[in-house]
Amino acid sequence: MNEDSKVIVIALIILTLIIAGVQWLLIRFTHWSVALVISGFISFVISFLYVSLSNATPNGAGNTVNLSEYSTPTILIFSIFLCSFCLVGYLSKAQISKMAYVTSLSLIALMIIGLLVSYGINYYKDISFYNKTFSSCQIEIKTEEGVIPIISSISFKNEANSFTTNIELEINKDRNAIHSQNDLWSMPRFANKIKFQCISTKTGNLFYQEFPFNYSLCQEKKEGWLHQKSIMPIKIVLKTDKKIDLYINNRFIKQYLLNNKE
Template sequence: MSEDLRITIVALIILTLLTSGIQWLLIRFTHWSIALIISALLAFFISFLYVSISHATPNGAGYNIRFSEYIPPTIIVFAAFTVSFCLVSYLSKINIHKIGYIVSISLLFLMIITFFISVNNANKLGEGYASELCVIEVINETGNPPVMHHINFRNNENNYDLGIDMKKNNDVNALRNENDIRYFPIFTNEIEFVFISNTSALFFSQKFPFDYRIYREDKIDLQDRRTHLKIILKSNSKVAIYLNENLVIEYQLEELENN
């Protein structure tokens, strides 16, 4: 048994013993449901601290923690607290309705089901999207409010896509405040520009082929494992695509004023 695992087990035992004392007080002087709720909240809080501290290193400072990483430690801690809850309830000789045990075990199973769902979603994400994060930045250099509604990068084979809402991204520097970080679809073969017509207020779109090799040929930033995708709206209905500050392709759109 490794030293880290031994320390983790000892810490879990100590936390469980301390929590059992809190559970006894709550069961004795309040209600079993209060004890169960507090146990669940403590499990989430301890899991949050554990995952956050595990990444609080020089190597993990720029790491983006996914929600799924909190689930396994939460399940383990809450499982220990559930056993403690059942033992305290039984040994304290306090009359607790069977529903108390049913609810506690049901919550544990719900967490386990949530974990498997998150793992399944992560596997699907890994199959359809690139592993590194994509930081999106949109800049409007036209001097006018953009009539473009959104931009889609799409793989037509499996319908995985990355949609960029222009209202949320316009003139927002995502490289600094990281307000739009997503995953790029693997083997993207089409880019679609969607506009709002100036005359009819209807939506229309223009589609172009997209060569996924230009995305892969630009190496990602090895320090933070991210690709910087910059989209610049230029005058004369042109759109320039930059990857990691390198111009990779420029599209000439139809004159928007005529639509």
């Protein structure tokens, strides 16, 4: 457990003890329903302060926060306070009807169910967005032996929605090889541009060169019950004379010729 988590746990324990004292006073001198309402209100206030501070920037201006971001900490804190309410009522031997305990336990169960449903909905939305926007692809990048690499990154871009996948290349200290990659990447669906970030052999400055890319050649298909999209593996080979060969499913597709324009 890191230091931040320890601080949060300690703060929750202290808050719970304080709220337990408040609940005991409210149960003793008012009504158990008042204790529940006050506990819920305090839970939201604490959650509001926590989320607002955690999203605040160093200059004091808060980031935009959705209302849904307050639900998880509010439910968590209120559930803890409900448990303390039940414990206070039991230990204090107060004359509390069974309805109070039934209400408390029912609220905890409903909030947990609601939280799980909320997570499920958000997960489904994330998966749906990913499936609509990206496809998975094995991308391998190689450099022919003896070739001095002038590429520092390769990007695939869908100009219609500006989604981009950028692949950083690792160049060793002798600048005589690029680390081969054969990893699973998120490819923007219907990407129509491939962009190379080049290193000028004259000045050492970085510049970009962009070429058309035909996504349809990748032959997209659906996989799994979530209908995730995948495409055929892509291989990019850096050759001599600033030439780059593109292969899809080990079939040669096109050769790009880079300009050393700086």
